[in-house]
Amino acid sequence: MEAFLEFLRSRRSIRRFQGREVPQDLLLKVLDTARWAPSSKNRQPWEFIVVRRKEILVKMSRLSPGARPLQGASAAVVVVVDPDKAPITHLIDGALVSLYIQLAAHAVGLGTVWIEALKIADGLREILGIPEGLIPVSVIALGFPAESPPPRPRKSLQELLHFELYGRRGPDGL
Ligand SMILES: Cc1cc2nc3c(=O)[nH]c(=O)nc-3n(C[C@H](O)[C@H](O)[C@H](O)COP(=O)(O)O)c2cc1C
Numbered sequence: 001m002e003a004f005l006e007f008l009r010s011r012r013s014i015r016r017f018q019g020r021e022v023p024q025d026l027l028l029k030v031l032d033t034a035r036w037a038p039s040s041k042n043r044q045p046w047e048f049i050v051v052r053r054k055e056i057l058v059k060m061s062r063l064s065p066g067a068r069p070l071q072g073a074s075a076a077v078v079v080v081v082d083p084d085k086a087p088i089t090h091l092i093d094g095a096l097v098s099l100y101i102q103l104a105a106h107a108v109g110l111g112t113v114w115i116e117a118l119k120i121a122d123g124l125r126e127i128l129g130i131p132e133g134l135i136p137v138s139v140i141a142l143g144f145p146a147e148s149p150p151p152r153p154r155k156s157l158q159e160l161l162h163f164e165l166y167g168r169r170g171p172d173g174l
Pocket residue numbers: 011012013014015066067069113114115116152
């Protein structure tokens with residue numbers, strides 16, 4: 001149990017990758033695991049676009065400053081969701097499966113970074129031929145890590161916690 005908690009704490013966003021290819025079967029294993037993510041009413045309103053071609057990764061990397069890590073990535077997985085399949089929760093469901101991709105990749109030794117996709121949705125649609133009705137929720141850039149960044153700071157648990165009522169900061173009502 002401690003090992004799994006430490007696994008969760010040890011994931012970092014990785015933005016620099018080795019040139020080494022990610023084997024296709026390893027990438028498919030990650031996606032095969034990620035599809036076990038929870039979704040509202042188990043609707044699974046997601047699909048995955050695997051991008052490996054360098055020229056496409058580079059094109060996507062130019063869509064925003066935040067997308068730059070795609071330039072050196074070995075591959076990317078673009079998670080698209082269908083609002084018709086889950087009208088209220090499609091973005092949440094898509095975020096959950098995206099995180100599962102990140103965690104499954106971490107488990108097999110791959111580094112990932114989530115590239116914000118909603119603000120570059122039109123560019124992604126054009127580059128990847130995504131139909132108008134589907135929303136790209138995330139682009140998960142991945143590859144074998146070429147960096148091991150220190151943890152980014154987190155808010156303390158104390159700052160986040162309320163007991164029973166909002167504003168009650170201690171279990172004794174303090
Ligand atoms: C919804 C979302 C959008 C993000 N967009 C970007 C992005 O466009 N480019 C980027 O380099 N990192 C992006 N990130 C990664 C965050 O910057 C990173 O998760 C955060 O700083 C915490 O660092 P850590 O993942 O190493 O713990 C995004 C993360 C999330 C969850």
